[in-house]
Each structure stands twice: as C-alpha cells, then as structure tokens.
Amino acid sequence: MLRRLALMLVVFLSWPTIAPAASEAPPSRCVAIAQALPSVTLVRFDPAGAGPLLPVQAAAGDAVTISYAGHSTYVIETPGGVRIATDFSGFYGGDPLPRVVTMNKAHRTHFTEAPDPRIEHVLRGWSPDGGSARHALVVDDVYIRNVTTDIRGWGGELERDGNSIFIFEVAGLCIGHLGHLHTGLSDAQYGQIGRLDIVMVPIDGGMTQSIGSISEITTRLYSSMILPMHRHSTPIGAFTAMMGKEFEVEFRPSRSLSVSLRTLPSRPTVVVLDGV
Template sequence: MNIDWLGHSCFLFTNQDGLKVLTDPFNEKVGYPMPHIETDIVTVSHHHADHNYVQVLRGNPQVVDGEGAYNISGLPIQGTPTFHDAVQGAKRGKNTLFSFEMDGLRIAHMGDLGHLLTPDQLTDIGHVDIACIPVGGFYTIDAEQAYHVVQQLNPKIVLPMHYKLDETISLPIDGIDHFLERFANVKNSKTLDITLASLPQTQQVVVLELFSIE
C-alpha cells in the first residue's frame, strides 16, 4: 500500500490492486493546493468545507459519509461515531472516525476528533496498524490529547495531520513540534510504501511531505 498526504486531513491510500481511498478533501480556504485528483472512494468525517469538499475530485468516486458499516468495491469500511469537541458535539457537532483494511493493514482516520476515545469506541474501531491523528488543537484534540489517543490505539505507524505546516495555512491551529517532542522514533518521508511484512517492530511517527499535485 502507498500513502500520500495532500495536506490538512486529506490522505490518498492506494492498495496493491490500484484501488484508491481519499479522506476529507478540502476547499481553497485552507491554504494547500486543492486535491484535484481521481479516487475510487472518498470518506467525509463531517460537513465542514475543509473536510467535505468532494466536488473538487475528478471522476465519480463513491462517497462514504456517516457512521455505520459499508462495503464499497469489496472494501469494508467502519464509521465510528465520535464528536468534534469535548462536550458531546455541543460546540462543533458530530465527527465520524473511519477505519478500513487495505493489503492486510488496518487504518484508522480520526477526522476532526475532539476528545479521547471511549471504551465502546475503541471496541468498535478494533485493532489499528496505522492511525491518522489530528494534532494541531483549537478545532480538534491538541498535541497532548493526540499523544493519549495514540496510547489508546497503540498503532505501529502514526501519521500526524491537521496541523499548521507554514504561514500559508490560515487556520489558527498549532504546528507539529509539540506533538513530535513526545516521541523518540520519528521519520520524515516523501511518501509511505508499507506492507504488513514491513511494519516497524516499534511504534513510529511518520511525517509525510506534502504531495505534489500536478
């Protein structure tokens, strides 16, 4: 499986057969180049324009939106209901955490998670190999809370997202340093090619470079 980061909470997962899953496409106001690409499946964690801008995508992808069990193109996807804040959605509403398996690896994408996970949510999510976790705070969990979510899920690979990359990003969120300082094993990579056999033995945070959209 190959994983690219397109900015914000948007990742492109491509399995060995070429099936593509894209998460949380965003609009132009975020500050990254918009993801004008083709995908087979797109997940939408919640309906804010920096996470649900599916109209920017090429082709006609299947949209997965909301909690529940899905099977799209033979790919099982589980949507776990969570909240966008720490007060049961009273400030920012609901958020869906999506988990799915590609090439034998189980991925969990947190969306705009605003709280630590409950025992019921952890049971619903199950085992996780790769976790995409917001770390920038303000709208989501912050660096310290994200660290605790990592402890809850115990994935082998952590992919930070939803942080301020540079000053071109207009959102009032934090950078990545406060999250990274909590980990000893941090790797920077242009892209991530990963298989079940190549999973690291010890937990690793992988900071992906921004994918170049042509």
C-alpha cells in the first residue's frame, strides 16, 4: 500500500503544469485521486475570480518560514513575503500585521469579531450567513483553500460546517491547518484535502477530540512534518506514543523553522517547536 501511495506522489509531483484561463480557478497541486495507476486526475475547485496559480507553482525550490505564535496560531511566511496567521484571535501572530488571517468558530480564542481593518484578507472557516464557507484565494505566491468540517456546540450537538481545515499551497508545499477539529474525516473529506506535506494538529486530548482519534487522522494523512498545537496540558508524549515507531519525533529550541519541498524530513516527523 505504501509503495502504491509513493508511486502516486511521484506521478503527481511530476504532473505537468498547465496554465488555466484567467477566468478559471487555479488547479490544486495538492489534490489527486488515483483512478488507475499510473494515471492521476487533478481535481480543481471552481469559484469565480481566483485567477491563475502560476506564481505558486513556479517557486517550488524556495523555503517557507513557519513560526508558532501561540494556542492554535501558526504564522506562515511565504517566499514572496505573504504573512498568514492561522486561527487568528488577535492575541497571537498580529505583530507584524499579517496580510491574511484564517479563523474558526469554536471559541473566541480561534477568531475575533474585530480584526484589524488593515488585514487584507479575513477568511472565516464558517459562513456567517449559513451554509458552508468556501475559499479559493490566490495572494501573490500562495493559494489558500478550505475543507469544512462540523463542530460540537456547548450542548454537544453538531453544527454543520462550523470549522474549516485550511490548506496553503506555496512553493510546491501543501500545508494544512486542521483548526478546531471535532469530528473524524470522511473519505470524501480526505479526498478534498489531498496531499499534505505539513499538517498542524490539535493535541488537547479532548476539547477537540481524543488523542487516539487525532492520531488516527494524522496517521492517515501521513504528512512529512506534523506540527502539534492547541496542546494545553496534554503531555507531548501522549500524542507521540500514539503515532507509533513509524514517526520520528524532533524537539527544536526555536519557535520558527524554514522548510522547502527539498528539505522535508525523509521520514514522517513530529516537530515540536519551542512554546508548544
């Protein structure tokens, strides 16, 4: 099975880049469905106005900087200088001011109702008007899209599409932030997410979901780099033990790292930055 997945990725990464028409949404380089090896079908989202993805696909050798700001907020800085803060509440990641922020609905520590008006793009993981949020946005050298999931209300009831997994496609990398993920993922959602080279995972032990459940999701995603977040008092070892021997564990003394497609770990690795 792993050999088949590896072959899928090799074919996928070598798939030729074709520029879409200006009126079309960009194709996702991170989403592929195996129809019958060795053929692969790219999946494209269709919201209007997103524009072509050429700058994203042309910078596959450059490095992205990822910094842990606090709670569920990671700051992603692209080679083109776009600064993004995830699960932005205003408490973390606001200085220097990001150009893009993503938010999720579960708690006030994951969103703000009054973001700084100078932030160019405020992407909510839920739709205030009802239904599901849908984002497919190109900002310079990064393409940002989302896959919605359900969340639990305070009474335990499920609210449809209250959370989004945000995916950032930049410099050839596929970077995912699971947000305040309360539920397991369906096969369809895994398909919409696609390949994640780097994934940011909540490991709070129950506020989102149990360590066992989140480790199962993380194992299936099988990313090269796993960045824990939203830890609270959960021992790091409780999560890494669940991940098993196939995953390396690396503690870094810095709150930031620089990574490119070429410098990803050769084995899946849980990277724990300072402050997590």
